[in-house]
Amino acid sequence: MAVTLAIESPLDDEVRALVAELNTVLLALSPPEACYHLTVEQMAEPTVTVWIARDEGTVVGCGALKRHSAAVGEVKRMFTRPDWQGQGIGRRILGEIQAAAEREGLETLVLETGDRHPAAWAIYEKAGFTRCGPVLDYPDSPYSIFYQKQLRAA
Template sequence: MAVTIAVESPLQDEVRALIAELNEVLLTLSPPEACYHLTVEQMAEPGVTVWIARDEGGVVVGCGALKRHSAATGEVKRMYTRPQWQGRGIGRAILAEIVAAAEADGIGELVLETGDRHPAAWAIYEKAGFIRCGPVLDYPQSPYSIFYQKQLGRASSAA
């Protein structure tokens, strides 16, 4: 079954339900103090772009977001694919959209924080060229967090 990925508002009921589902999943894997969720309202703020994956019937099956912290730094946020859709390349496709948008914006570096119990996510990030690093932005060092960064083409070739 084909999936489409497009920039959409997170302020839709279907997307709110997907984000609530994501939050529930994350809270089963990490303590609340180690979960750094953006609310759907925060996802709708200027400087944040949200991609939504939908199946052929228009049902929301996944999401991801780019949060711009500065002209130089962007953050990958809210990456999630519903369990029954995992393993079909949806996360990779959403991440590719995020990376392409960041490069088009001239962002030089993408960073992210993910949990210590998310090996499928690590594989997606690492295959996309992200490398593990220490804490990024204002995230604290935590045994529950894994951090990644990726230098983007335009900035690294201009340096």
């Protein structure tokens, strides 16, 4: 396995297909009103950076950093296709997101994930994120789990 990570446009057809697959997975686990997806068009906005994992050219995972202010960034659209899960790809993408946030001087990273995503929780907790109450403008919901991480000074 030669998985590479790179910043890419979410408007690429292969990335669009990956995001559609992610949306299908999430909608199978949570009601639509509890899914806070960014569309690929929103992912292409200047405040968002998207990392794509490829295995010998095949798109296998993604993750994004959305900037909300000069101090707060949000981890979004984390996903690894099932055949590639358990190989550290999500951890690597999260590491790239955190490194970019630190380089930019962001003070805090936050995220919302579903209540039925224990593999995601493990990745976030191993990376030093702690559970917290609702972040940003997310509603308090039984379907959501929230995390935050204070970053070191830039």
